[in-house]
Amino acid sequence: MRMGKYEMGRTLGEGHFGKVKLARDADTGRTFAIKILDRQRILAMKINEQIKREIATLKLLKHPNVVRLYEVSASKTKIYMVLEYVNGGELFDKIALKGKLTEKEARKLFQQLIDAVAYCHEKGVYHRDLKPENVLVDAKGNIKVSDFGLSALPQNQLKDGLLHTTCGSPNYIAPEVLLNKGYDGSMSDIWSCGVILYVMLTGNLPFDDQNVVVLYQKILKGNAHIPKWLSQGAQHILRKILDPNPIMRIDVDGIKAHEWFKKGYAPAVPFNDDEEDISMDVDSLNMTEHNGIQDKIAINQMNAFQLIGMSSCLDLSGFFEKELKVIQDCKGLANSRGQESLLISAEVFEINESLYVVELKKSSGDCSLYRKLCETLSEDLGTCKSQQFLKQDSIRQEIGRYNSSF
Missing domain, CATH: 1.10.510.10 (Transferase(Phosphotransferase) domain 1)
Structure with a gap:
């Protein structure tokens, strides 16, 4: 499989919006990592600003200790980011x-x-x-x-x-x-x-x-x-x-x-600004700007921290005051046969007298019913940007290593 001059190899990793493949420049033999993003998913999940931001940022950076972006191109269905291949892991x-x-x-x-x-x-x-x-x-x-x-x-x-x-x-x-x-x-x-x-x-x-x-x-x-x-x-x-x-x-x-x-410090020397400039077909990305919106990331993949932080009125200094924790199992939401098929745990934290944080987790039952419940709650709580509310079985993921996806 080829993409222009690049011969595509094994898959290095996969994410919600595409995959990363090992690739080789057929002319020079040099290896790269090519991030292949699905345009329809990007537009559907409304993360076009995030992608454009990452591209614009990487275009600025040419340093030995920062992953390099060498080329960006796009087809009708995909966006290709040709990145430096780093083979030692995280x-x-x-x-x-x-x-x-x-x-x-x-x-x-x-x-x-x-x-x-x-x-x-x-x-x-x-x-x-x-x-x-x-x-x-x-x-x-x-x-x-x-x-x-x-x-x-x-x-x-x-x-x-x-x-x-x-x-x-x-x-x-x-x-x-x-x-x-x-x-x-x-x-x-x-x-x-x-x-x-x-x-x-x-x-x-x-x-x-x-x-x-x-x-x-x-x-x-x-x-x-x-x-x-x-x-x-x-x-x-x-x-x-x-x-x-x-x-x-x-x-x-x-x-x-x-x-x-x-001790033993040897400062790194950045690359010249004109060295290996990026080939970028930005126009073909066709990702719409949102005028007047600054410092906002429209993203449906987030961790528990980002969920709590979505509200612009949220001041976490109230955590110093007191905490109220309530765990409640909710049964109901009968399926088409009249059987109870969903068990949910809810944790409620009181941040201050007028602000609460609620965490939901599906203990057992039908995932589709859980998603419907979350969509209903999302509509009811729409005043605080909760259209990005829970879309996965649990928000309590392994916080230290992995981000929860919603």
């Missing part, structure tokens, strides 16, 4: 295999991560979803930051100079993002880098809980347990990065000046 898998990394190894990877993030910030790009699953490792052990689908550009900032979209992955999200009062994209990325460093050094998450509300309480308080068996330098830099106050948090320059960070 940083998550590397950590999981070893349990934790040595300080020397973790420092080297962290130096590369900070180099990549600093370069992105210089280009006006804020990743907003940094986690080990979005950091790839090549055959030489060097990292490549990937997945810029939730990234933000300068034009996404409002008049106050801050970002306001609540997005990210629960365990890696910065506390100021949870407060929904606007945040500095560079400082929120630094927080996520600190969580990644903590995971590399200890093999554990600094903030974790099966209950998402309790998890956010921990993040907002920012009282991470720093193991005493780490070196003094490692302990100090972790405390400086994982400061819940973004004003007091150490920035990129401070990190690069830190004694622990500087």
Whole structure:
């Protein structure tokens, strides 16, 4: 199978909107990863802005520690993104295999991560979803930051100079993002880098809980347990990065000046701006812009955090006050034969006197009935963007590693 000059090979991975295939340039023999996206699914799921944002972002970035985008083209049914092939897997898998990394190894990877993030910030790009699953490792052990689908550009900032979209992955999200009062994209990325460093050094998450509300309480308080068996330098830099106050948090320059960070540090050199420029047929993508909407991601694939954060009026600072948890099993919704065929568990959290978060989970029964119930609830709760409400059997997925899809 061929796509232009590329010979298509095995499938590297599959997602909700397409697949990624290994490919070889028939002229040079060089290998690439080609992301093949289904246009109908993109339009149906209304994620065209997310795709365009990722393409526009990757077009800006030419750094040894960032996955490169080389070419974009489209047919009537598909969009093709020709990406750098990184054959070492995810940083998550590397950590999981070893349990934790040595300080020397973790420092080297962290130096590369900070180099990549600093370069992105210089280009006006804020990743907003940094986690080990979005950091790839090549055959030489060097990292490549990937997945810029939730990234933000300068034009996404409002008049106050801050970002306001609540997005990210629960365990890696910065506390100021949870407060929904606007945040500095560079400082929120630094927080996520600190969580990644903590995971590399200890093999554990600094903030974790099966209950998402309790998890956010921990993040907002920012009282991470720093193991005493780490070196003094490692302990100090972790405390400086994982400061819940973004004003007091150490920035990129401070990190690069830190004694622990500087050991063996060899800064990466970005590629020239005119090197291997991207061939992009943007017009053929035919994805409609939504005028007047800034910093908004219309996406039907989200995690539990994004579900809770969909409401623009949601201020999670109320998590400090009190929590009400109610678990109720609901039976009913008879099928055509008059039999009860659906069992649902509901958890209700009181954020404040006028705001509640409800989590639903299908314990057993017909999936189609569950979807119908969710559609009905979605219509009833339409005032808070709940048209993207639950479309899968459970929102309680493995928060640390996988995003739930709705």
